[in-house]
Amino acid sequence: MSKTDLNDLAWFRVVAEERSFTKAAARLGVAQSTLSHTIKRLETGLGLRLLHRTTRSVSPTQAGERLLATIGLRLTEIEDEIAALMVYREKPAGSLRLTMSDHAFETVVWPKLKPVLTAHPDIRVEFSLDVAFRNIVEEGFDAGVRLGESVEQDMIAVRIGLDWRMVAVAAPGYLAAHGIPHQPRDLLDHVCINQRHETRGRIYAWQFEKDGQAVDVRVNGQLTFNTSYAMMDAVLSGLGVAFVPNSLADPRIASGELVQLLDDWSPMFDGYFLFYPTRRQNLPIFKTLIAALRH
Known part of the structure; x- marks a missing residue:
């Protein structure tokens, strides 16, 4: 098999992994039209349809799945061996x-x-x-x-x-208007800033622990984010209570911009x-x- 053919197979693997010509082209650093032409050439040469294409997604056909399983590990081994040559x-x-x-x-x-x-x-x-x-x-x-x-x-x-640990925090102005929670369950009566877990697709439950007692609280509020940095801006604006990494909150707590809540309920994480x-x-x-x- 020629060097060009190996390159075509490597590009097919990326498209099959990304399930998107747009994402695959960005990952490879090539034009989407060039990538599409390469995959069509590979399919024509093999006489097989390797990908199902719709306006929204790309997925391997049965033949494409088998080809991906066949070449994936081998191409990775080749890439690793080439990378290992860098020792010289x-x-x-x-x-x-x-x-x-x-x-x-x-x-x-x-x-x-x-x-x-x-x-x-x-x-x-x-x-x-x-x-x-x-x-x-x-x-x-x-x-x-x-x-x-x-x-x-x-x-x-x-x-x-x-x-490190996750800590519950709120702005002084918010607490002046809504009061201070003393137990994790008190958060159910507060406006909280949620975070959605992208992998599981559901809202993250705030995890607390004290004296061996674990408590998970599913809070409610006006805002949901998928990143702690956006949550920090919201909590600093007084829009509710947030549950964020202590490394983000500590400087704001020290400056008085935020107040830490339920300190003795905040466990350490690996x-x-x-x-x-x-x-x-x-x-x-x-x-x-x-x-x-x-x-």
Whole structure:
């Protein structure tokens, strides 16, 4: 099989993983028309329809699923072997595609990674920032960052940050008008700022614990977000009570802009971990990444 054919297969894999020509073209850095032409050429050459196409989505046909299963691991192995050749370069080089929340990016990853990128200009990194739990293997990521409790058992996990906790906070003006909750259940009588969990598709239940007693509260309110940073702006504006990472709230609490609530009910969570498949642990670019982020 020619080199061009291998490239066509690699592009097909990305389209099948992304289930979108638009997203696949952006990930590959090519024009959507070029990608579409390449896939049509591959289908014509094989004499098979590999993708179901609609105006809203793309999905593999039965033949496409079988081809994806056949080539996926092999192409990954080739990519890993090529990446491993970078050990023969004097400086680390290569590409990484990472998934994590915006909070993990801002508080743990970006401050540590900036000097590494400055020192190693041949390292290229693509970040996907959201709170969804991505399947990094199926979706073509090299690694991800999650809280320790949510990392899959078959992944290598490296701690990159301290343990932290979620805290309930509100602006002084809001509390003057609505009163102060003294128990988690008191929040049911308050206007709260919700967060939707993208992976599970439902509103996040606020988790509290005291003296071994765990309490989950599903609060109500006018606003729902999928990121803590937007919630912070809302709570600072006096629009309700928010449940946010303490690293975001602590400076505002210290300045008096926010008041922490239910302090003795706020448990600690495992800190952030970098996780990735076992087969990639010896790649030079991963060693550089781990050295930069390890806590």
